[in-house]
Amino acid sequence: AQRVTQPEKLLSVFKGAPVELKCNYSYSGSPELFWYVQYSRQRLQLLLRHISRESIKGFTADLNKGETSFHLKKPFAQEEDSAMYYCALRIVDTGRRALTFGSGTRLQVQP
Amino acid sequence: SQTIHQWPATLVQPVGSPLSLECTVEGTSNPNLYWYRQAAGRGLQLLFYSVGIGQISSEVPQNLSASRPQDRQFILSSKKLLLSDSGFYLCAWGRTGDVTEAFFGQGTRLTVV
Secondary structure, three states: OOEEEOOOOEEEEEOOOOEEEOOEEEOOOOEEEEEEEEOOOOOOEEEEEHHHOOOEOOEEEOOEOOOOEOOEEEOOOOHHHOEEEEEEEEEOOOOOOOOEEOOOEEEEEEO | OOEEEEEOOEEEEOOOOOEEEEEEEEOOOOOEEEEEEEEOOOEEEEEEEEEEOOEEEEOOOOOOEEEEEEOOEEEEEEOOOOHHHOEEEEEEEEOOOOOOOOEEOOOEEEEEO
16 A cells, blocks of 8 residues: 655754755555645645645755655745645555545744 | 535544534535544544545544535544544545645544543
8 A cells, every 4th residue: 555654753943944854655656746734723735746846935845756755845944834744645547536644744943 | 715614623522422523615516525534643544535425435444434415515423432533633625536636624623531
């Protein structure tokens, strides 16, 4: 079965420091990867998807099929980036119409 | 615009009691509907999803069940709650055929005592 692993439960950095939230997945076929974010007192929402190859709020993520990873990166963290981040996977070549989420990483950006 | 409503926001229930959590979506037709559970240290676990009325896919064997009596209504139920059913339950919807983006409700905090 497909699986998404986020090894860090908590990542604490200072404002202005680089951030990398790790995500690894297990699936040998064609996956689609996403990052979701939940800010304090807000709903869980989509941050970015790998097929878009876009930068959202300064965050980027590159799908590395060789390493089966989809790490989320930002060169300079801001305090407003503090939130819970979830990596999610969709298996393209099955009829399963749902996302598989990782366990999440809480990012704390300290002033 | 589309909105999703989930209630109640918090619930405290004794062990062995029944459960019914309701979720409704407005502003869209034939959405994909999902129930997730967010347990401490375990992230988001998919419980059920539905691609149409009466069509329910179960992801994990458990004490819970789901039903979709109407196009935009999704209900999570249990006949007898267990302590291990405590957690944060999230309902979500997605556009027909598009499983890439899920729109989440505010969630229900269930505590079984």
